[in-house]
Amino acid sequence: MKLYIETLGCAMNTRDSEHMISELQKKEGYELTSDAKDADLILINTCSVREKPERKLFSEIGQFAKIKKAGAKIGVCGCTASHMGEQIIKRAPSVDFVLGARNVSKITEVLHKPKAVEVSIDYDDSTYVFDVAKNTGIKALLNISIGCDKKCAYCIVPHTRGKEISIPLDLLLKEANKLVASGVKEIMLLGQNVNNYGARFSVPHEKIDFAGLLRELEKIEGLHRIRFTSPHPLHMDDAFLEEFARNKKVCKSIHIPLQSGSTQILRAMRRGYTKEWYLNRIKKLRSLVPDVGISTDIIVGFPTESDADFQDTMDVLEAVRFDTMYSFVYSPRPHTESASWGQEKEVEKEVASKRLAILQNRHKEILKEDAKKELGKTYTILVENNKQSPVEVFSEGRSDNGRLIKIQGEFLDIGSFVEVEVVATDGGSLIGKSKAVKA
Template identity: 55%
Template structure:
């Protein structure tokens, strides 16, 4: 989401600015921030100091993104060298922010200009397309509804036109983006036919020349049969599902306000695992307030049964403006850390087994990079795959037979 927001910001400024990687040359320095966890927020202020020390005289510093949304003017109070603050929902107002001394624009109310942008692309072969903005869920640990506001759906014809344009420009793969993609279909700014995410997938997949569709992230609660069957049977949809578990304990899931149970999650996993070569990734929070040893055992149990190919696991981090930040039954840091190590050790075993099982398979890989005689890209099911090859393969989807597995990638022969 932030990568796409950065592209949009650059696009909006493209008539006045060029991107540079040379700090000494920059007239404008933008930091696009995350606030899902505590650590990046702390890092922000040290980064501001470093940029301020090394920047060209009179260069402006602007803080964008989710931390800008929820901290607002506090950022300028803490770091007076900052020239403006622009929230995640206000990307389209970047010029106004630059031109208003000490501007703080962090409105999270509905604003349809939040999805109309010029163009900037960092990858020639694939791109992201926003389909919803904001989130209406109330997961008790999550700050996102406070930083990105209420969920709005972008009208289907705007999405289709955008994808068509990308395909005309040579893009082969699009990732449909939303905080909760399978909630697509509510709160349009215009009169709109009744629709849902499955229908959107069907429409997008009809675009000729588009070869691959990905999306992130779906909510397990809304992963109904219709949606999973479309995912399984639509040949353009890549067979990688990011399916955020957060906890395997039904009790804890209730406290997290996730809306599903351990049984529901495992039932959906079983349905997904019927799809040949499907890859499932997940997010897990360890040490959520009140997490008992028994709750944690449930998480381990789901991980053993689901056998995720990829897992993003973190210690719980209390965030401001969230319900869980008020919970008093905090888990001891050392206990939480031990649980995290145990979970990650289990995941490593699963990953080793899963990666080795890929040897001998033939994967379709979109070649995105070339360096020193080696080409690399992502398989349909999201493995990073490398093989000997030349530059002429860039942008092609090629068959690669896997010969070796490593912790984070696979090697094969074209």
């Protein structure tokens, strides 16, 4: 039996797909295929955060229904499945089952129930032990919590993933050790608000916070690097930042979602922090880790955003000079507070698009300016990718602080740690030359 899976959206969805794959491999004997035409089961793991997710979903269903072989099943999973439920089957009879983002552990159950719909956001699989998928590689994802308690005005996640529950420490340590034993060298911890870990468990549990979890993971022999996403600025207290700086296995690269630089807009978004708090946390972080890599998310054109509000966002961009920035024009999502505010609060699309272009163009300039400052610096990278062909030979990997460095003309083993000197730039990209391969 062959399985084809299409994963849309965030790292959390990617991890959910890995869990479903491992369950189907272990319990049903499925093997992955890259060709949907050969599949006995086609899964679409959906995302509600992307623009026009429903249109995307039904377009994909239609395409798969045309090409699937006789007897093959189609399952719709993930966040859009959570909030649409049985509507999906009503609109697309070719779909055999619907599985919500909070119900991943039920994949082998719904597979055998015609037209099954399992989308409860109250279901708790925080103590369910998933098997480690085959061929994990050198990097792996590890969920440390499910759900979200925040009430951000623009976000649908609480409606698709339910209340926040942390996964017990003993289960996390067991899974992390399994991953390392399978060859994983770097683990990415996942949660909607990872640095709120320990706020709530569904079973009796010793008191622990995110800093404590990082200390426990640091003890795992053979684990070289720990990354995580996404921490919430509101929970970035000094204890968290000091552990981030102290812990030798925690990579000095961090994603800190800004969303807006305007305190007024942040209040409307219900983010819980101010522009001043955000900049204060950046200042504290850089006092502890001067060369820290910082990435962010920014929404442009949120309802009521004025020119002055947008300028506040530009001010933060200039002050922080993010290494990576994911930026988007606001678009309403079903079941969110801001979707009900009405057109009178909306920012004209032309205005929002213009602001986004200004933001992104300035960020590109910053990347070019800062890339030149990297010349001559030496980093240790974990080789993540390589290619050897008559046309091109290269290797590339990331430094501890998140710098992606390409080594042209050298074919290095994936999983090796290599000392690299930055010798050139290509726009905002870095080109390196290897100096030494480490054990």
